Amino acid sequence: MSSQTPNEQENEYPANCIRGISDSCLIGADGTVGSGLFQFDETHLRPDGWIEESINWEDDEHAVQFTLDQTKDGELQFRVGVAKIPRIRIDDYNQLPAVNGVLSYERKPEECNRYHGNILLRGNLEKPTKRRVVGGLANYVSVIIKRH
């Protein structure tokens, strides 16, 4: 496993990342979000030891609408809306002793999505640790934008 984190060039990142929401059950009536927003499926484990979870970076004012308009197999990919997570919250959370750098993020633009990136989670965590860290990440969702 690499000791390098992919997000070394911090200044290249905007204030927020955007995660699409495809299941309305994830959003509570009070605006809270279930940890299921972030799956970190271990089938997405990479050779460098990170599990990736797709996000878009809010590089400009069009990024949210772009995410809402994304399609998959001819249908809207995020039927419910999107959630914003402040990058500084991820950084602060990641520095806690109990989290200890198991999170990271990166840009990974795609041909049809220049905003695309990933939040990364170390792949060698025990299950309760993984669920806890993901729960902590979900705590820091700052804004939910529901589709009209």
Added chain:
Amino acid sequence: MTVYFQETDSRTVIPLPNNVAPYISFRLPNETTGATTDLCSFPLAEVSNMIEPTRQVICNIENPNVAQEAKKLLVVIQDVLTSFRQVGIDMSHLPPIRAFKLDDGAVLIEWIFSDYRVGFSVEPNPEDSGWYLVTKENLGNINASGYTSHVDLKKQMLWLFAYVFSNS
């Protein structure tokens, strides 16, 4: 008066909606053969309503082993909440406990608040199942977790839910 029925499989007790209750006989035949009656832990409608969203998700879990473990967990949650309610803890202002099915086959049962969440994961391998409590910085950045196998789950849950009642 609230009328309850008990789901035989999970043993969760559920209040009937008021518009249905009048049509149900109060002298239902006792068709439950595997359950024991424990009036001390008979849940109140408040508790049943709090876990109803979770019960609905658990009823639709495909993996029978995960479903069975989740139902066991839900019974413990119901018992613990009932015991808190019986000592006078007001739960009327609290959000319901929710459940989420994950792509990897696990189920999360979470009690989510604006500044913290308490959760339980039921994993396809029951040895991996666990609990967690994570809070934001205004509540001390608590990040606690552990396995639920080989621990007294009811004691663990009492501690976690006591935190909830102290901070809500």
